[in-house]
Amino acid sequence: MPEIIDSNRAVPATARGRTPRSLGAAARARALLVLCAALAALSVGCGGGQTQGEAFDPRWKDDGGADIAAFQKRFAGRRIPLGADVAVGVVAGARARQLVGVPLDGGPAWTFVHRLDARPAVAGSVVVGLGRGELFALDARTGELLWKRRAGGRLRGAGDDGETTVVSLVSTTGTRSVVLAVSREGLVLRQIEDSAAIGVPAVVGRYAFLPWQGRYVTVFDLQTGGEVARALLRTEVSRAFLLGGAVFFGGEAATRFDASIGLGAAGRASTARLPARELPGAPVWMTAGTEVLGPTASAEDRARLYARPRPAGPPGIEAERYVATYYRAAVGLDARSGALAWAHAGEADFLGGAAYAGGFALCDARGGITFLDAQSGAVAGRASLGRPIQACVVQADGFTAASLGARPVEAAAAGARPVEAAMAGARRSRAGE
Numbered sequence: 001m002p003e004i005i006d007s008n009r010a011v012p013a014t015a016r017g018r019t020p021r022s023l024g025a026a027a028r029a030r031a032l033l034v035l036c037a038a039l040a041a042l043s044v045g046c047g048g049g050q051t052q053g054e055a056f057d058p059r060w061k062d063d064g065g066a067d068i069a070a071f072q073k074r075f076a077g078r079r080i081p082l083g084a085d086v087a088v089g090v091v092a093g094a095r096a097r098q099l100v101g102v103p104l105d106g107g108p109a110w111t112f113v114h115r116l117d118a119r120p121a122v123a124g125s126v127v128v129g130l131g132r133g134e135l136f137a138l139d140a141r142t143g144e145l146l147w148k149r150r151a152g153g154r155l156r157g158a159g160d161d162g163e164t165t166v167v168s169l170v171s172t173t174g175t176r177s178v179v180l181a182v183s184r185e186g187l188v189l190r191q192i193e194d195s196a197a198i199g200v201p202a203v204v205g206r207y208a209f210l211p212w213q214g215r216y217v218t219v220f221d222l223q224t225g226g227e228v229a230r231a232l233l234r235t236e237v238s239r240a241f242l243l244g245g246a247v248f249f250g251g252e253a254a255t256r257f258d259a260s261i262g263l264g265a266a267g268r269a270s271t272a273r274l275p276a277r278e279l280p281g282a283p284v285w286m287t288a289g290t291e292v293l294g295p296t297a298s299a300e301d302r303a304r305l306y307a308r309p310r311p312a313g314p315p316g317i318e319a320e321r322y323v324a325t326y327y328r329a330a331v332g333l334d335a336r337s338g339a340l341a342w343a344h345a346g347e348a349d350f351l352g353g354a355a356y357a358g359g360f361a362l363c364d365a366r367g368g369i370t371f372l373d374a375q376s377g378a379v380a381g382r383a384s385l386g387r388p389i390q391a392c393v394v395q396a397d398g399f400t401a402a403s404l405g406a407r408p409v410e411a412a413a414a415g416a417r418p419v420e421a422a423m424a425g426a427r428r429s430r431a432g433e
Helices: 025-040 066-075 261-266 419-430
Strands: 049-052 086-091 098-103 110-113 121-123 126-131 134-139 145-150 154-160 164-170 177-183 188-194 202-204 207-212 216-221 226-232 237-243 246-251 254-256 321-326 329-334 340-345 350-356 359-364 368-373 379-384 391-395
Touching (some): 066 261, 098 126, 121 391, 126 154, 126 164, 164 202, 177 207, 188 207, 202 237, 207 237, 207 246, 216 237, 321 359
Parallel strands (some): 049 188, 121 154, 154 202, 350 391
Antiparallel strands (some): 086 391, 098 110, 121 126, 134 145, 177 188, 321 329, 329 340, 350 359, 359 368, 368 379
């Protein structure tokens, strides 16, 4: 039985006093999907409702990348919107946790109180959370509640294109995956259930990109309810995401959805990798998209890698830099050789972060956000969530070094520190000093 309960009981925007907008072409298409979903519940054939099984058949015969290459040609040129540039922290509360968010470009901070069973997901222009049987979405820049609805299971992740939010859940039993496509009005356009382990999705228009079983990405048509094409990759993949106007499939590496995607099965797609290097805490670039991350950061969150794959041109890492964090230490590394470029000692453990064009935004346990220059490691700016946090999620999509503008830099920390000082700070953090 489905783990999503009462899927048509939503709290749309108009029920909260918003003025309804006139229906444009996109809104009319979504309304048609909603109508079809309702009719499908009455066994009327239409593009909507619940889909089970067919799209995730592991007995699929590899077509040499022909279908996914043909779909990519049709898809190429489609405008992919940029998501909100924002940091969102989880704050402990007496009865319910509080979410605090701040735009990276210096907009006003916001707060939202809700119980959380897992870490919230930031995708596109929304923040998605789940707690005590209620799934909700917030505007990522303002914290405004967009919709909430009853739901079971646990949150793996979400994708969003500014119009539709696709949410990936694992059932309460842990044996099935549930994917919901939800409109901005909080109405379910499509519900998918399968025994396959479906990771973090992405969505562009009517197409959802669903990674599963660690090696496939299914392109799913939300309107017709079927698989359009399937990519087979030779690197572990459990996440799909939008970045810089491009679609990526991520896991141990990041593969760009471009004209080379049909070569994925041969290992020749446009894939960005980080050099192998032993680092304290054995950090990874992207956690498995099938995992459910807790609302409190773990040791693995304190030891992470952050890098930004190029959205265009030759595959690789922007600025040829990536960052490794280890508690209070952050080190910049050459993305081709892994050689050490610089080190920075923070004021508290780093719990989350993101790479942007020209730098890195790292979020720490005190609620501080530090912007580091990619080449030198110098502090390029600071922001704050205003209070200590238990976990942090950062999204930097269209953000650039120029976006920092006139944000002031604290003089006492306006430079990279020696490696020894950074690692000493990390050791003190681990020891609880």
